[in-house]
Amino acid sequence: MYFGLSEDQIFFQENVTKFLEDQASLDVIRAITEGDAGEAQKEINSGLVNLGLSALLIPEEFGGLGLDLLFATAVSQSLGGGVAPISYTGSFVMAPLAISHGGSKKQKEKYLTKMSENSIRFGVGFSEYIGARDGSAIEIKNNKISGRALFVLDAQDASHLMFADSSGAIGIVASDAPGVEIIQLTAVDKTRSYSEIKLNNVDVDVLELTISSKDAINKSIDGGRIILAADSIGASQRLIDKAVEYSKERKQFGRVIGSFQAVKHMCAEMTSDLEPCYAMVWHAAHCFDNSPGEARLMACHAKSHVSDISKTIAKKATEVHGGMGFTDLMGVHYWFKRIGVNRQALGAPEVVREEAAKIQNF
Amino acid sequence: MDLNYGPEYEEFRKEVQEFCKKWDGVNFTKTAVVPMSMSFKETGKTVSRSEWQSILIDQGYFARSIPKEYGGFGGHSDVIKNRIIASEFSNAKIPPAMGGQGIDMLVPTLLELGTEDQKKQYIKPTLHGEMIWCQGYSEPNAGSDLASLQTKGELIDGNWVINGQKIWTSTAQYSQMMFCLVRTEPDAQKHAGISYLLIPMDTVGLDVRPLVDMTLKSGFNEVFFTDVTIPEGNIIGKRGEGWAVANATLGHERGSLTDPNATVNRVNSLIDRMKEETLDGRRLIDIPVYRDKLMALQAKVMAFQSNSLRVLSSKLNKGQDTKIAGMIQKLVGTELRHELEGFAVDVMGEIGTLYEDSPNLRDNGSWQFLYMLYLGLIIGGGTSQIQKNIISERGLGMPREPKVQGV
Numbered sequence: 001m002y003f004g005l006s007e008d009q010i011f012f013q014e015n016v017t018k019f020l021e022d023q024a025s026l027d028v029i030r031a032i033t034e035g036d037a038g039e040a041q042k043e044i045n046s047g048l049v050n051l052g053l054s055a056l057l058i059p060e061e062f063g064g065l066g067l068d069l070l071f072a073t074a075v076s077q078s079l080g081g082g083v084a085p086i087s088y089t090g091s092f093v094m095a096p097l098a099i100s101h102g103g104s105k106k107q108k109e110k111y112l113t114k115m116s117e118n119s120i121r122f123g124v125g126f127s128e129y130i131g132a133r134d135g136s137a138i139e140i141k142n143n144k145i146s147g148r149a150l151f152v153l154d155a156q157d158a159s160h161l162m163f164a165d166s167s168g169a170i171g172i173v174a175s176d177a178p179g180v181e182i183i184q185l186t187a188v189d190k191t192r193s194y195s196e197i198k199l200n201n202v203d204v205d206v207l208e209l210t211i212s213s214k215d216a217i218n219k220s221i222d223g224g225r226i227i228l229a230a231d232s233i234g235a236s237q238r239l240i241d242k243a244v245e246y247s248k249e250r251k252q253f254g255r256v257i258g259s260f261q262a263v264k265h266m267c268a269e270m271t272s273d274l275e276p277c278y279a280m281v282w283h284a285a286h287c288f289d290n291s292p293g294e295a296r297l298m299a300c301h302a303k304s305h306v307s308d309i310s311k312t313i314a315k316k317a318t319e320v321h322g323g324m325g326f327t328d329l330m331g332v333h334y335w336f337k338r339i340g341v342n343r344q345a346l347g348a349p350e351v352v353r354e355e356a357a358k359i360q361n362f
Numbered sequence: 363m364d365l366n367y368g369p370e371y372e373e374f375r376k377e378v379q380e381f382c383k384k385w386d387g388v389n390f391t392k393t394a395v396v397p398m399s400m401s402f403k404e405t406g407k408t409v410s411r412s413e414w415q416s417i418l419i420d421q422g423y424f425a426r427s428i429p430k431e432y433g434g435f436g437g438h439s440d441v442i443k444n445r446i447i448a449s450e451f452s453n454a455k456i457p458p459a460m461g462g463q464g465i466d467m468l469v470p471t472l473l474e475l476g477t478e479d480q481k482k483q484y485i486k487p488t489l490h491g492e493m494i495w496c497q498g499y500s501e502p503n504a505g506s507d508l509a510s511l512q513t514k515g516e517l518i519d520g521n522w523v524i525n526g527q528k529i530w531t532s533t534a535q536y537s538q539m540m541f542c543l544v545r546t547e548p549d550a551q552k553h554a555g556i557s558y559l560l561i562p563m564d565t566v567g568l569d570v571r572p573l574v575d576m577t578l579k580s581g582f583n584e585v586f587f588t589d590v591t592i593p594e595g596n597i598i599g600k601r602g603e604g605w606a607v608a609n610a611t612l613g614h615e616r617g618s619l620t621d622p623n624a625t626v627n628r629v630n631s632l633i634d635r636m637k638e639e640t641l642d643g644r645r646l647i648d649i650p651v652y653r654d655k656l657m658a659l660q661a662k663v664m665a666f667q668s669n670s671l672r673v674l675s676s677k678l679n680k681g682q683d684t685k686i687a688g689m690i691q692k693l694v695g696t697e698l699r700h701e702l703e704g705f706a707v708d709v710m711g712e713i714g715t716l717y718e719d720s721p722n723l724r725d726n727g728s729w730q731f732l733y734m735l736y737l738g739l740i741i742g743g744g745t746s747q748i749q750k751n752i753i754s755e756r757g758l759g760m761p762r763e764p765k766v767q768g769v
Binding site for chain 1: 365442647648653657658660661662666672679684751753755763
């Protein structure tokens with residue numbers, strides 16, 4: 001019995017962390033989010049793809065690395081820690097999962113091989129299946145797709161897009177197909193892209209197994225939720241580390257503020273709230289591949305619980321920094337905002353908890 | 363990640379399940395102290411507490427790694443087997459072996475630091491439930507700052523003569539023995555002046571007065587010492603080493619307070635209750651606000667359970683670092699349980715406040731009882747605030763409070 005990340009997973013995770021420390025300093029991230037460093041963002045992207053991120057979850061027979069979700073989860077912690085400006089959750093996790101579980105043999109061959117080479121890349125718009133906001137809706141009929149999808153993940157660099165209708169059928173379109181209109185949204189987190197997409201009678205390739213089964217869409221969303229939870233864990237840990245570090249340097253009343261119990265207890269609370277989240281998310285990722293009976297409930301609970309914990313940590317860690325925490329200069333807000341979007345994406349906590357109740361037939 | 367225990371352990375699990383089937387519905391004789399959260403059917407299988415201890419020891423389900431000569435099973439320590447036993451017993455509602463301060467704290471201390479004679483004299487009757495111990499640590503002016511304790515012991519003519527007062531002493535009213543921290547070296551620095559003494563409770567001059575707690579059920583005591591005289595040899599370790607001796611077991615208590623399986627079982631009981639209980643004719647589980655909070659709590663409990671698996675794993679796999687994961691167990695476990703029991707009271711509303719033998723009482727009044735009891739456990743064994751000091755100082759490397767001059 002061994003509960004935890006393997007040596008390989010930790011080694012890979014550390015490589016991603018180190019790469020981000022070298023290539024994506026806060027100054028670089030700041031420039032990217034201000035729209036001044038497109039080249040730097042491309043370099044970070046290709047560096048991470050070279051490490052294998054686009055191929056992690058793609059089966060070996062299609063040229064991928066054939067790793068499990070726990071591996072992808074370990075990576076996600078690093079990406080959250082470094083507020084990495086990369087399309088990971090949608091493009092590299094949810095899309096391969098959706099196609100692997102929902103595609104016919106032909107569809108898998110058509111897409112997965114190119115995805116592992118990173119010659120095509122997907123944006124993912126499943127919000128209308130999870131919980132449609134503002135009246136958005138997707139309709140798939142006679143090999144055409146129409147409607148409006150809100151909050152599509154990772155559409156910015158995507159050559160292809162996938163959408164789901166309310167029945168869980170997944171349709172794929174080319175980003176540049178006639179009738180596709182992509183509108184960039186501006187969310188608080190500018191390290192990743194969020195879009196509104198309008199579709200007007202666009203040619204669609206529907207993933208064959210998703211016509212009659214929700215398994216593929218559920219698998220893709222469960223995986224995405226676990227990955228977002230892991231991203232928030234990485235971001236939260238970085239915030240705690242920053243808060244503790246700052247509290248050991250900053251002096252008031254002749255003492256470092258980290259020697260005051262008011263501050264120490266905030267840090268102890270953050271760390272004791274976060275620590276079980278690691279175990280929970282790893283456990284959920286493990287069940288995702290090994291224990292299908294428990295997998296859905298654990299994915300839901302991991303997403304909503306980590307969202308709640310990381311929200312509290314984002315607040316407390318900012319407070320430990322005092323007024324500096326509120327400034328752009330200190331940059332704590334990059335993690336605060338990343339956590340803020342992770343919390344709402346793929347289902348806000350209350351939405352996901354209602355799903356958890358339904359999964360248990362309550 | 364590998365959550366399988368392997369075929370050998372699955373065999374063992376079957377064996378434990380067989381045992382549970384055989385003893386399904388086992389009940390204790392009236393004099394035994396029975397945990398409040400357990401309820402027993404009348405099945406005719408009635409044993410005394412100490413008979414049950416013997417049955418469990420013979421089977422290897424209790425005191426596994428304690429040598430036979432001291433009354434244990436004489437096997438190897440096996441964390442996984444312990445876990446399987448705990449979870450199967452809990453599932454089958456079979457009463458676990460007796461715990462308590464003698465078994466959980468004194469026995470490990472004796473095994474580590476006691477003399478051969480002390481081990482032979484005390485361990486066996488303690489394991490068999492024939493010798494109950496209480497812990498004489500806290501004093502009215504020495505709580506979180508335990509090392510400032512003032513109960514005095516003087517060596518006079520080959521005997522320790524003890525004067526002073528202890529408080530929060532659970533089970534003192536039916537204990538035969540007390541292990542006690544006493545200041546024997548008044549001139550030494552505060553931590554170096556304490557000795558760990560073993561005191562028979564029937565010694566002349568020792569007075570136990572009950573201290574009723576808010577649950578009105580489980581009892582603490584105050585214990586007063588007036589020239590209580592015991593032999594010089596009733597000491598573990600040397601004079602002045604008592605603080606180190608006590609610390610050898612304090613970690614043990616913090617770990618044992620929180621059982622993740624028990625918490626999971628409580629969530630499941632709460633779900634059952636919320637399916638039965640109604641508000642304006644609607645089942646509580648169908649009411650969105652309650653439903654949402656229930657799911658949030660279930661998720662929290664799941665996280666705590668996964669954390670415990672990780673801590674378990676670090677005991678089996680050398681080199682796995684789970685320092686903080688282990689350090690938070692007492693804080694998180696007790697706070698979570700208090701929150702869970704309190705939420706159950708909330709969903710039942712007025713009915714949740716019913717107590718003792720009231721009409722319309724639900725589940726023996728256990729929700730309200732444990733809601734209060736866990737507040738005591740949050741405070742006892744190192745308060746939540748002390749836990750946060752430990753986590754921030756030892757876990758996160760934050761500076762200690764500056765020492766006040768002259769204390």
